Amino acid sequence: MFSIATWNINSVRLRAGLVERLLRDEAPDVLCLQEIKSPVDKVPLEGFAAAGYRYMVARGQKGYNGVAILSRLPLQDAGDRDYAGLGHARQVAARLENGVTIHNFYVPAGGDIADREQNVKFGQKLDFLTEMRDVFHAERPQKSILVGDLNIAPREDDVWSHKQLLKVVSHTPVEVEHLGAAQDAGGWVDITRQDIPQGQLYSWWSYRARDWDAADRGRRLDHIWATPDISNxxxxxxxxxxxxxWDQPSDHVPVFASFDL
Incomplete structure (x- = not known):
């Protein structure tokens, strides 16, 4: 068995102490981070290695985006792709010794206006998801786990109010449709909802809320999927x-799953 977690950390250097705390307290075998906002050579590896995480596969850039896979288990770099040709560090893959490939994604947020004609970023998000669909359809991934901040809450119970968020970026029907097409193209199984099929689930709460906990206006933007051959x-x-x-937190929280492989 091994465990995996995904977390949009919103700056790995600013929140290195939080990452180390999670590694100490929860000890996932693999931790995938998004929005590390750091070149790879500036990631604070010393503290992670001291906690037992000596392996890392990452793609980074200064101040924006960036994805990293930290592991207690040996990893091999399995490459990356520049989805939608944005020139962003938003995806990386690594392969464990048991043959499982881990894909770590940071899908663009898409800006504030849910209209690609008025908002270039929204169009980029849809294009990113379309290329994900096409790649999965062509490559038919096997023995793979996909995790990350996909920046879409697809189900009605993945948001605090389905009705009020239907026109809000991250829950609009067109985004949900694009994410569903990408998921279907790879046959990906939503492991979180396989395990917890009913009820409200959130992994993100806005910084704008005066009391995020009391307001509880969350969204499930962070996901763990697996290919059908290992989803069970x-x-x-x-x-x-x-x-x-936690002190000075990210607006996202970690999502965990375990696999008997």
């Missing part, structure tokens, strides 16, 4: 809501 091995899903209350 997934279990133990959980979302660490208390992490949102």
């Amino acid at each position: 091995a997934g279990h133990g899903s959980r979302i660490l809501r208390p992490v949102r209350g």
Whole structure:
């Protein structure tokens, strides 16, 4: 068995102490981070290695985006792709010794206006998702786990109010349709919802809320998927809501799952 977690950390250097705390307290075998906002050579590896995470595969850039896979288990770099030709560090893959490939994604947020004619960023998001669909359809991934901040809450119970968020970026029907097409193209199984099929689930709460916990206006933007050949091995899903209350937190919290492989 091994465990995996995904977390949009919103600056790995600013929140290195929080990453180290999570590694000490929860000890996932693999931790995938998004929005590290750092060149790879500036990632503070010393503290992570001291906690037992000596392996890293990452793609970074100064001040923006960036994805990293930290591991206690040996990893091999399995490449990356510049989805939608944005020139952003938004995806990287690594392969474990058991043959499982881990894909770490940071899908563009898409700006504030849900209209690609008025908002270039929204169009880029849809193009990114379309290329994900096409790549998965062509490559038919096997023995793979996909995690990350996909910046879409697809189900009605993945948001605090389906009705009020239908026109809000991250829950609009066109985004949900594009994400669903990408998921279907790879046959990906949503492990979190396989384990927890009913009820409200959130992994993100806005910084804008005066009291995020009391307001509880969350969205499930962070996901763990697996290909059908290993999806039945997934279990133990959980979302660490208390992490949102740590000092100087990210607006996202870690999402966990375990696999018997």
